[in-house]
Amino acid sequence: MIRVILPAHLRTLAHVEDELKLDLQCPVTTCSILDAIEERYPMLRGTIRDHVTKQRRPFLRFFACEEDLSLESPDTPLPEAIASGKEPFFIIGAIAGG
Amino acid sequence: MSKARVLVGTRKGAFILTSDGKRQNWDVSGPHFAGWEIYHLKGSPADPNRLYASQTSGWFGQVLQRSSDGGKTWETPGGGVSTAPDGMPTGESNKFVYDTSAETGKPLTTHQWYDGTQHPWEFKRVWHLEPSLTDPDTAYAGVEDAAIFRTTDGGHSWHELSGLRGHASGPLWQPGAGGMCLHTILLDPKHPGRMFIAISAAGAFRTDDGGKTWKPINRGLKSNMIPDGTAEVGHCVHRIAMHRSRPDVLFMQKHWDVMRSDDGGESWHEVSGNLPSDFGFPIDVHAHEPETIYVVPIKSDSEHYPPDGKLRVYRSKTGGNEWEALTNGLPQKNCYVNVLRDAMAVDSLDSCGVYFGTTGGQVYASPDGGDNWAPIVRDLPAVLSVEVQTLS
Numbered sequence: 001m002i003r004v005i006l007p008a009h010l011r012t013l014a015h016v017e018d019e020l021k022l023d024l025q026c027p028v029t030t031c032s033i034l035d036a037i038e039e040r041y042p043m044l045r046g047t048i049r050d051h052v053t054k055q056r057r058p059f060l061r062f063f064a065c066e067e068d069l070s071l072e073s074p075d076t077p078l079p080e081a082i083a084s085g086k087e088p089f090f091i092i093g094a095i096a097g098g
Numbered sequence: 099m100s101k102a103r104v105l106v107g108t109r110k111g112a113f114i115l116t117s118d119g120k121r122q123n124w125d126v127s128g129p130h131f132a133g134w135e136i137y138h139l140k141g142s143p144a145d146p147n148r149l150y151a152s153q154t155s156g157w158f159g160q161v162l163q164r165s166s167d168g169g170k171t172w173e174t175p176g177g178g179v180s181t182a183p184d185g186m187p188t189g190e191s192n193k194f195v196y197d198t199s200a201e202t203g204k205p206l207t208t209h210q211w212y213d214g215t216q217h218p219w220e221f222k223r224v225w226h227l228e229p230s231l232t233d234p235d236t237a238y239a240g241v242e243d244a245a246i247f248r249t250t251d252g253g254h255s256w257h258e259l260s261g262l263r264g265h266a267s268g269p270l271w272q273p274g275a276g277g278m279c280l281h282t283i284l285l286d287p288k289h290p291g292r293m294f295i296a297i298s299a300a301g302a303f304r305t306d307d308g309g310k311t312w313k314p315i316n317r318g319l320k321s322n323m324i325p326d327g328t329a330e331v332g333h334c335v336h337r338i339a340m341h342r343s344r345p346d347v348l349f350m351q352k353h354w355d356v357m358r359s360d361d362g363g364e365s366w367h368e369v370s371g372n373l374p375s376d377f378g379f380p381i382d383v384h385a386h387e388p389e390t391i392y393v394v395p396i397k398s399d400s401e402h403y404p405p406d407g408k409l410r411v412y413r414s415k416t417g418g419n420e421w422e423a424l425t426n427g428l429p430q431k432n433c434y435v436n437v438l439r440d441a442m443a444v445d446s447l448d449s450c451g452v453y454f455g456t457t458g459g460q461v462y463a464s465p466d467g468g469d470n471w472a473p474i475v476r477d478l479p480a481v482l483s484v485e486v487q488t489l490s
Contacts, residue, residue, distance in 0.1 A: 009134065009155065013158075013161065042174075042177045043161070043177030045177075045190070045193070046192045047158040048158075051190070051192075051193045051195065057159060059156060093157045094157065
């Protein structure tokens with residue numbers, strides 16, 4: 001079971017209080033995680049990546065296993081620790097705004 | 099007994115204030131959508147319980163919220179939690195994609211940037227929502243970069259009325275200091291298909307065919323800060339207002355100058371008269387007196403606060419030129435707030451109520467057409483928009 005931690009504002013928007021748990025086929029990628037999130041929580045479409053271009057929104061980053069994966073190809077398989085649920089996949093909002 | 103419901107959008111959430119017809123005591127609910135910028139929320143004239151709200155964030159982009167019970171509960175249309183793959187909602191209520199289809203004839207992809215070069219159109223946020231006068235499921239959205247979208251399914255999906263952005267003058271439009279936003283949408287109650295919109299900094303436009311074609315309506319405007327001060331487009335219009343009974347008469351607060359048109363925008367003339375400053379953002383019309391209008395003078399475009407530190411609404415009962423300061427109940431010293439373009443509204447109770455919100459987080463109301471004012475809530479986040487519903 002994949003574990004995903006959303007920023008607080010997106011948890012509110014999706015009406016979830018804790019981390020998401022997603023059941024995905026291997027290989028697990030950033031793209032497959034985002035596809036699953038948007039399928040299960042349609043209100044989050046457009047808030048993490050662009051509706052059309054699928055580009056990550058500029059003030060969001062993706063982290064896993066203490067690595068910043070934001071600039072990796074979204075189709076790159078994620079570490080086994082993510083696929084197994086040992087480690088969560090983080091979607092993090094930039095700390096900005098003063 | 100009639101009631102008033104005030105819808106307040108702020109930098110950090112929405113607030114809903116309700117009162118009986120006396121408008122002395124107010125209940126405040128909120129913040130709704132805490133932490134998000136609420137550029138605008140507005141109720142449907144056809145169904146007062148139907149509200150639309152524009153919820154935005156620099157991090158997460160645009161979200162469109164809808165209420166069917168007067169703001170008690172909200173939903174993202176088509177975006178409810180889905181656990182079944184079949185019949186999944188489309189979740190496109192926040193999908194504002196510019197029309198580049200071949201059917202529009204000439205997809206327009208650039209406008210003028212600050213440095214004079216051409217720049218691609220990029221959606222940033224919804225500035226203004228204008229529900230249809232007759233159908234709760236139909237509403238218009240004015241967005242940045244400037245374009246107008248329409249929903250006919252209660253906000254589930256939005257489609258651009260691309261004839262506006264496709265106007266031949268499009269490449270000459272340029273952003274104002276706040277971005278290139280379409281911030282004003284007026285629906286003509288007497289001429290179906292006629293709408294007026296305004297863009298900073300392109301100017302005012304009118305359609306007579308429901309949004310298929312548009313014409314600039316800026317004749318008579320003079321803007322010293324642009325190369326050709328009387329150009330067809332390029333004017334920084336801050337707000338337009340009309341009275342429902344007389345939709346051919348328009349009032350405009352331009353960057354500088356308060357203007358009036360008596361012919362549906364075909365021509366404008368200045369009515370700034372004796373205002374202490376003719377710079378400002380909002381303008382509105384009394385609910386029962388079509389010649390009574392309100393503005394809030396601001397010192398200048400580099401000093402976004404009232405002249406002399408005195409917060410004064412100015413009222414003209416002659417459709418402009420002759421203005422009186424309204425000060426009872428408003429701070430008359432050390433006041434350096436601003437009042438933004440969408441942050442003034444009027445109710446239609448027997449004694450017309452006038453409302454405005456400030457960047458200091460106060461919402462002031464006058465239950466007697468502007469003679470006396472009091473804050474009905476204070477210390478909110480900076481107020482971006484104020485709308486009022488008169489409920490029976």
